Protein backbone atom coordinates (compact mmCIF):
# COMPACT_ATOMS: atom_id res chain seq x y z
CA UNK A 1 0.00 0.00 0.00
CA UNK A 2 1.21 3.50 -0.80
CA UNK A 3 0.35 5.99 1.93
CA UNK A 4 -0.42 9.52 0.80
CA UNK A 5 1.08 11.79 3.46
CA UNK A 6 0.90 15.54 3.93
CA UNK A 7 2.06 17.81 6.74
CA UNK A 8 2.40 21.55 7.28
CA UNK A 9 5.48 22.83 5.48
CA UNK A 10 6.70 24.65 8.58
CA UNK A 11 6.12 23.81 12.24
CA UNK A 12 7.35 25.61 15.34
CA UNK A 13 6.67 23.55 18.46
CA UNK A 14 7.57 24.41 22.04
CA UNK A 15 7.28 26.99 24.80
CA UNK A 16 7.44 30.50 23.42
CA UNK A 17 6.91 29.40 19.79
CA UNK A 18 4.18 32.02 19.28
CA UNK A 19 6.83 34.73 19.50
CA UNK A 20 8.16 33.44 16.18
CA UNK A 21 4.83 33.74 14.35
CA UNK A 22 5.66 37.05 12.66
CA UNK A 23 8.97 35.78 11.35
CA UNK A 24 7.37 32.57 10.11
CA UNK A 25 4.78 34.52 8.13
CA UNK A 26 7.27 37.04 6.79
CA UNK A 27 9.58 34.18 5.83
CA UNK A 28 6.83 32.79 3.64
CA UNK A 29 6.72 36.10 1.76
CA UNK A 30 3.33 36.99 3.21
CA UNK A 31 2.43 40.35 4.68
CA UNK A 32 -1.33 40.89 4.97
CA UNK A 33 -2.77 38.15 7.18
CA UNK A 34 -6.36 38.12 8.39
CA UNK A 35 -6.11 37.14 12.06
CA UNK A 36 -9.14 34.94 12.69
CA UNK A 37 -9.99 34.38 16.35
CA UNK A 38 -12.84 34.51 18.85
CA UNK A 39 -14.27 36.89 21.43
CA UNK A 40 -12.68 35.00 24.34
CA UNK A 41 -9.16 35.51 23.03
CA UNK A 42 -9.89 39.18 22.39
CA UNK A 43 -11.22 39.53 25.94
CA UNK A 44 -8.18 37.84 27.44
CA UNK A 45 -5.83 40.17 25.57
CA UNK A 46 -4.13 37.28 23.74
CA UNK A 47 -5.34 38.34 20.29
CA UNK A 48 -4.14 41.90 20.81
CA UNK A 49 -0.72 40.69 21.95
CA UNK A 50 -0.43 38.50 18.88
CA UNK A 51 -1.52 41.32 16.55
CA UNK A 52 1.03 43.66 18.15
CA UNK A 53 3.79 41.10 17.61
CA UNK A 54 2.79 40.78 13.95
CA UNK A 55 2.94 44.57 13.50
CA UNK A 56 6.37 44.57 15.11
CA UNK A 57 7.49 41.97 12.57
CA UNK A 58 6.54 44.42 9.80
CA UNK A 59 3.26 42.74 8.83
CA UNK A 60 -0.11 44.37 8.23
CA UNK A 61 -2.63 42.17 10.06
CA UNK A 62 -6.36 42.73 10.38
CA UNK A 63 -8.31 41.20 13.24
CA UNK A 64 -11.52 39.25 12.67
CA UNK A 65 -12.91 37.94 15.96
CA UNK A 66 -16.53 37.14 15.14
CA UNK A 67 -16.06 33.39 14.85
CA UNK A 68 -18.54 31.11 16.62
CA UNK A 69 -18.14 27.73 18.31
CA UNK A 70 -18.88 24.99 15.77
CA UNK A 71 -18.66 27.46 12.86
CA UNK A 72 -21.67 27.73 10.56
CA UNK A 73 -21.94 28.71 6.91
CA UNK A 74 -23.75 31.90 8.01
CA UNK A 75 -20.86 32.82 10.31
CA UNK A 76 -18.43 32.78 7.38
CA UNK A 77 -20.01 35.73 5.53
CA UNK A 78 -18.61 38.56 7.70
CA UNK A 79 -15.22 36.86 7.75
CA UNK A 80 -15.19 36.67 3.99
CA UNK A 81 -16.03 40.37 3.79
CA UNK A 82 -13.16 41.20 6.17
CA UNK A 83 -10.83 39.03 4.09
CA UNK A 84 -11.71 40.85 0.86
CA UNK A 85 -11.77 44.33 2.44
CA UNK A 86 -8.28 43.76 3.79
CA UNK A 87 -7.04 42.22 0.54
CA UNK A 88 -5.54 39.53 2.73
CA UNK A 89 -2.81 37.32 1.32
CA UNK A 90 -3.04 34.74 4.14
CA UNK A 91 -5.25 33.67 7.02
CA UNK A 92 -4.18 33.00 10.60
CA UNK A 93 -6.39 30.64 12.60
CA UNK A 94 -5.82 31.56 16.25
CA UNK A 95 -7.78 29.61 18.85
CA UNK A 96 -9.30 26.19 19.30
CA UNK A 97 -10.73 24.06 16.53
CA UNK A 98 -13.47 26.54 15.68
CA UNK A 99 -11.33 29.59 14.77
CA UNK A 100 -8.85 27.34 12.95
CA UNK A 101 -11.63 25.63 10.98
CA UNK A 102 -13.15 29.04 10.20
CA UNK A 103 -9.78 30.27 8.92
CA UNK A 104 -9.45 27.24 6.65
CA UNK A 105 -12.93 27.73 5.17
CA UNK A 106 -12.31 31.46 4.58
CA UNK A 107 -8.99 30.70 2.90
CA UNK A 108 -10.73 28.50 0.34
CA UNK A 109 -13.87 30.59 -0.18
CA UNK A 110 -11.74 33.74 -0.45
CA UNK A 111 -10.18 32.39 -3.61
CA UNK A 112 -12.81 30.09 -5.07
CA UNK A 113 -16.12 31.60 -3.88
CA UNK A 114 -19.29 29.51 -3.84
CA UNK A 115 -20.95 27.87 -0.85
CA UNK A 116 -19.20 25.62 1.67
CA UNK A 117 -21.58 22.75 0.92
CA UNK A 118 -20.08 22.63 -2.60
CA UNK A 119 -16.81 21.51 -0.98
CA UNK A 120 -18.01 18.88 1.51
CA UNK A 121 -16.82 15.26 1.64
CA UNK A 122 -16.35 13.09 -0.32
CA UNK A 123 -15.02 15.87 -2.58
CA UNK A 124 -11.24 16.23 -2.19
CA UNK A 125 -10.26 19.90 -2.31
CA UNK A 126 -6.85 20.47 -3.82
CA UNK A 127 -7.15 24.26 -3.94
CA UNK A 128 -6.39 26.94 -4.77
CA UNK A 129 -6.75 28.60 -1.40
CA UNK A 130 -4.92 31.28 0.56
CA UNK A 131 -2.15 29.95 2.82
CA UNK A 132 -3.32 29.23 6.38
CA UNK A 133 -1.12 29.63 9.44
CA UNK A 134 -2.55 27.83 12.48
CA UNK A 135 -1.89 28.78 16.10
CA UNK A 136 -3.83 26.49 18.47
CA UNK A 137 -4.80 27.60 21.97
CA UNK A 138 -6.23 24.24 23.05
CA UNK A 139 -4.57 20.82 23.16
CA UNK A 140 -7.12 18.84 21.24
CA UNK A 141 -8.47 19.43 17.77
CA UNK A 142 -5.16 18.94 15.99
CA UNK A 143 -6.61 21.18 13.28
CA UNK A 144 -3.25 22.97 13.05
CA UNK A 145 -1.88 19.90 11.28
CA UNK A 146 -4.89 18.43 9.48
CA UNK A 147 -6.36 18.70 6.02
CA UNK A 148 -9.88 18.88 7.41
CA UNK A 149 -12.36 21.54 8.40
CA UNK A 150 -15.84 21.01 9.82
CA UNK A 151 -18.49 23.61 9.03
CA UNK A 152 -22.18 23.37 9.97
CA UNK A 153 -24.65 24.07 7.17
CA UNK A 154 -26.91 26.78 8.62
CA UNK A 155 -29.76 25.62 6.39
CA UNK A 156 -29.82 21.98 7.48
CA UNK A 157 -27.82 21.84 10.76
CA UNK A 158 -25.53 19.27 9.13
CA UNK A 159 -21.93 19.31 10.40
CA UNK A 160 -20.12 19.02 7.09
CA UNK A 161 -16.70 17.41 6.96
CA UNK A 162 -14.64 19.12 4.25
CA UNK A 163 -11.27 17.71 3.32
CA UNK A 164 -8.25 18.03 1.10
CA UNK A 165 -4.80 19.64 0.96
CA UNK A 166 -6.44 23.04 0.42
CA UNK A 167 -7.28 22.99 4.14
CA UNK A 168 -3.84 21.92 5.38
CA UNK A 169 -2.07 24.84 7.09
CA UNK A 170 1.18 25.85 5.42
CA UNK A 171 2.57 26.58 8.89
CA UNK A 172 1.65 25.57 12.45
CA UNK A 173 2.92 27.34 15.55
CA UNK A 174 2.29 25.21 18.63
CA UNK A 175 2.99 26.98 21.91
CA UNK A 176 1.96 25.43 25.23
CA UNK A 177 1.87 28.87 26.90
CA UNK A 178 -1.36 29.54 25.00
CA UNK A 179 -3.12 26.61 26.69
CA UNK A 180 -2.22 27.39 30.30
CA UNK A 181 -5.44 29.29 30.99
CA UNK A 182 -7.81 26.64 29.65
CA UNK A 183 -10.56 25.84 32.17
CA UNK A 184 -10.73 22.23 33.35
CA UNK A 185 -13.83 21.30 31.32
CA UNK A 186 -12.17 22.48 28.10
CA UNK A 187 -8.97 20.64 29.07
CA UNK A 188 -10.93 17.41 29.48
CA UNK A 189 -13.06 17.74 26.35
CA UNK A 190 -10.20 18.71 24.05
CA UNK A 191 -7.91 16.10 25.60
CA UNK A 192 -10.43 13.31 24.97
CA UNK A 193 -10.84 14.60 21.43
CA UNK A 194 -7.10 14.18 20.92
CA UNK A 195 -7.20 10.66 22.37
CA UNK A 196 -10.09 9.80 20.05
CA UNK A 197 -8.09 11.09 17.07
CA UNK A 198 -5.14 8.89 18.01
CA UNK A 199 -7.13 5.71 18.64
CA UNK A 200 -9.31 6.15 15.55
CA UNK A 201 -6.25 6.90 13.38
CA UNK A 202 -4.67 3.66 14.62
CA UNK A 203 -7.68 1.38 14.16
CA UNK A 204 -8.87 3.01 10.92
CA UNK A 205 -8.92 1.02 7.71
CA UNK A 206 -6.76 3.85 6.33
CA UNK A 207 -4.02 3.42 8.97
CA UNK A 208 -0.45 3.16 7.72
CA UNK A 209 2.97 2.77 9.37
CA UNK A 210 3.54 6.55 9.38
CA UNK A 211 0.29 7.39 11.15
CA UNK A 212 0.64 4.35 13.44
CA UNK A 213 3.81 5.58 15.13
CA UNK A 214 2.43 9.03 15.86
CA UNK A 215 -0.90 7.61 17.04
CA UNK A 216 0.64 5.18 19.54
CA UNK A 217 3.01 7.84 20.88
CA UNK A 218 0.10 10.23 21.36
CA UNK A 219 -2.04 7.57 23.09
CA UNK A 220 0.75 6.88 25.59
CA UNK A 221 1.35 10.55 26.29
CA UNK A 222 -2.33 11.31 26.77
CA UNK A 223 -2.72 8.28 29.04
CA UNK A 224 -0.06 9.69 31.36
CA UNK A 225 -0.85 13.40 31.21
CA UNK A 226 -4.55 14.09 30.63
CA UNK A 227 -5.69 13.46 34.22
CA UNK A 228 -2.92 15.63 35.72
CA UNK A 229 -3.66 18.46 33.24
CA UNK A 230 -7.36 18.23 34.18
CA UNK A 231 -6.85 18.25 37.94
CA UNK A 232 -4.11 20.90 37.97
CA UNK A 233 -4.18 23.30 35.06
CA UNK A 234 -0.93 24.92 36.19
CA UNK A 235 1.00 21.66 35.64
CA UNK A 236 3.22 22.86 32.80
CA UNK A 237 4.75 19.46 32.19
CA UNK A 238 1.34 17.86 31.70
CA UNK A 239 0.14 20.78 29.56
CA UNK A 240 3.23 20.60 27.37
CA UNK A 241 2.86 16.85 26.90
CA UNK A 242 -0.82 17.20 26.00
CA UNK A 243 -0.07 19.98 23.51
CA UNK A 244 2.49 17.88 21.67
CA UNK A 245 0.29 14.77 21.75
CA UNK A 246 -2.68 16.69 20.33
CA UNK A 247 -0.60 17.83 17.37
CA UNK A 248 0.83 14.34 16.85
CA UNK A 249 -2.68 12.87 16.97
CA UNK A 250 -3.77 15.52 14.46
CA UNK A 251 -1.02 14.53 12.05
CA UNK A 252 -1.92 10.87 12.60
CA UNK A 253 -5.60 11.16 11.75
CA UNK A 254 -5.01 13.64 8.95
CA UNK A 255 -2.85 10.97 7.29
CA UNK A 256 -5.18 8.11 8.23
CA UNK A 257 -8.73 9.03 9.20
CA UNK A 258 -11.15 9.20 12.06
CA UNK A 259 -13.87 6.56 12.30
CA UNK A 260 -17.17 5.73 13.96
CA UNK A 261 -16.83 7.86 17.13
CA UNK A 262 -16.37 11.01 15.05
CA UNK A 263 -18.99 9.95 12.52
CA UNK A 264 -21.59 9.66 15.32
CA UNK A 265 -20.28 12.63 17.29
CA UNK A 266 -20.82 15.32 14.64
CA UNK A 267 -24.64 14.89 14.50
CA UNK A 268 -24.84 15.14 18.31
CA UNK A 269 -22.92 18.40 18.16
CA UNK A 270 -25.01 19.71 15.30
CA UNK A 271 -28.44 18.96 16.79
CA UNK A 272 -27.78 19.37 20.51
CA UNK A 273 -24.86 21.82 20.56
CA UNK A 274 -22.65 19.57 22.68
CA UNK A 275 -18.94 20.48 22.61
CA UNK A 276 -17.14 18.28 20.09
CA UNK A 277 -14.78 16.54 22.51
CA UNK A 278 -17.59 15.96 24.98
CA UNK A 279 -19.84 14.24 22.42
CA UNK A 280 -16.85 12.10 21.45
CA UNK A 281 -16.37 11.20 25.10
CA UNK A 282 -20.05 10.22 25.51
CA UNK A 283 -19.63 7.77 22.62
CA UNK A 284 -16.04 6.57 23.02
CA UNK A 285 -16.43 3.59 25.44
CA UNK A 286 -19.61 2.19 23.80
CA UNK A 287 -18.36 2.58 20.23
CA UNK A 288 -15.06 0.96 21.20
CA UNK A 289 -16.90 -1.96 22.83
CA UNK A 290 -18.90 -2.35 19.60
CA UNK A 291 -15.79 -2.27 17.40
CA UNK A 292 -13.05 -4.25 19.16
CA UNK A 293 -14.10 -7.67 17.83
CA UNK A 294 -13.27 -6.57 14.28
CA UNK A 295 -9.64 -5.61 15.02
CA UNK A 296 -8.63 -7.06 18.40
CA UNK A 297 -4.90 -6.78 17.71
CA UNK A 298 -5.10 -3.10 16.84
CA UNK A 299 -7.27 -2.21 19.84
CA UNK A 300 -5.00 -4.30 22.09
CA UNK A 301 -2.04 -2.20 20.91
CA UNK A 302 -4.02 0.91 21.91
CA UNK A 303 -4.73 -0.61 25.33
CA UNK A 304 -1.04 -1.31 25.91
CA UNK A 305 0.01 2.14 24.68
CA UNK A 306 -2.53 3.74 27.01
CA UNK A 307 -1.15 1.77 29.94
CA UNK A 308 -4.43 -0.09 30.40
CA UNK A 309 -3.05 -3.54 29.54
CA UNK A 310 0.30 -5.30 29.75
CA UNK A 311 2.41 -6.87 27.02
CA UNK A 312 1.49 -10.31 28.34
CA UNK A 313 -2.29 -9.77 28.24
CA UNK A 314 -3.93 -11.67 25.38
CA UNK A 315 -5.54 -9.39 22.81
CA UNK A 316 -9.06 -10.31 23.92
CA UNK A 317 -8.17 -9.45 27.51
CA UNK A 318 -6.46 -6.21 26.51
CA UNK A 319 -9.45 -5.01 24.46
CA UNK A 320 -11.74 -5.51 27.44
CA UNK A 321 -9.31 -3.53 29.57
CA UNK A 322 -9.31 -0.75 26.97
CA UNK A 323 -13.08 -0.37 27.16
CA UNK A 324 -12.89 -0.36 30.98
CA UNK A 325 -10.07 2.21 30.90
CA UNK A 326 -12.08 4.53 28.63
CA UNK A 327 -15.07 4.23 30.97
CA UNK A 328 -12.76 5.03 33.88
CA UNK A 329 -11.28 8.02 32.09
CA UNK A 330 -14.73 9.42 31.26
CA UNK A 331 -15.70 8.94 34.92
CA UNK A 332 -12.57 10.68 36.21
CA UNK A 333 -13.05 13.56 33.76
CA UNK A 334 -16.70 13.96 34.81
CA UNK A 335 -18.16 13.18 31.38
CA UNK A 336 -21.98 13.17 31.62
CA UNK A 337 -24.39 10.96 29.67
CA UNK A 338 -26.60 12.83 27.18
CA UNK A 339 -29.42 12.57 29.74
CA UNK A 340 -27.31 14.00 32.54
CA UNK A 341 -26.16 16.74 30.15
CA UNK A 342 -29.80 17.84 29.89
CA UNK A 343 -30.63 16.55 26.42
CA UNK A 344 -34.36 15.89 26.08
CA UNK A 345 -35.12 12.19 25.67
CA UNK A 346 -37.98 12.70 23.22
CA UNK A 347 -35.81 14.87 20.95
CA UNK A 348 -32.93 12.38 21.21
CA UNK A 349 -35.17 9.49 20.18
CA UNK A 350 -36.90 11.46 17.42
CA UNK A 351 -33.62 12.62 15.86
CA UNK A 352 -31.81 9.28 16.16
CA UNK A 353 -32.73 8.02 12.65
CA UNK A 354 -31.60 11.30 11.08
CA UNK A 355 -28.39 11.32 13.14
CA UNK A 356 -27.64 7.76 12.01
CA UNK A 357 -28.21 8.76 8.40
CA UNK A 358 -25.94 11.82 8.75
CA UNK A 359 -23.26 9.78 10.52
CA UNK A 360 -23.15 7.28 7.66
CA UNK A 361 -23.22 10.01 5.01
CA UNK A 362 -20.07 11.61 6.46
CA UNK A 363 -18.08 8.56 5.36
CA UNK A 364 -16.27 8.21 8.70
CA UNK A 365 -18.08 4.99 9.81
CA UNK A 366 -16.84 3.27 6.65
CA UNK A 367 -13.28 3.59 8.03
CA UNK A 368 -14.22 1.82 11.26
CA UNK A 369 -12.91 -1.73 11.77
CA UNK A 370 -16.53 -2.84 12.26
CA UNK A 371 -18.64 -1.01 9.68
CA UNK A 372 -22.08 -0.51 11.23
CA UNK A 373 -25.52 -0.55 9.66
CA UNK A 374 -27.90 2.36 10.25
CA UNK A 375 -29.80 0.17 12.74
CA UNK A 376 -26.64 -0.57 14.70
CA UNK A 377 -25.81 3.14 14.86
CA UNK A 378 -29.32 3.84 16.15
CA UNK A 379 -28.84 1.16 18.80
CA UNK A 380 -25.55 2.76 19.88
CA UNK A 381 -27.22 6.19 20.20
CA UNK A 382 -30.02 4.60 22.24
CA UNK A 383 -27.52 2.77 24.42
CA UNK A 384 -25.49 5.79 25.48
CA UNK A 385 -28.42 8.11 26.31
CA UNK A 386 -28.25 7.07 29.94
Ligand SMILES: [Fe+2]
Nearest residue numbers: 141193197276
Ligand atom coordinates in the same frame (compact mmCIF):
# COMPACT_ATOMS: atom_id res chain seq x y z
FE1 LIG B 1 -12.15 15.53 16.76
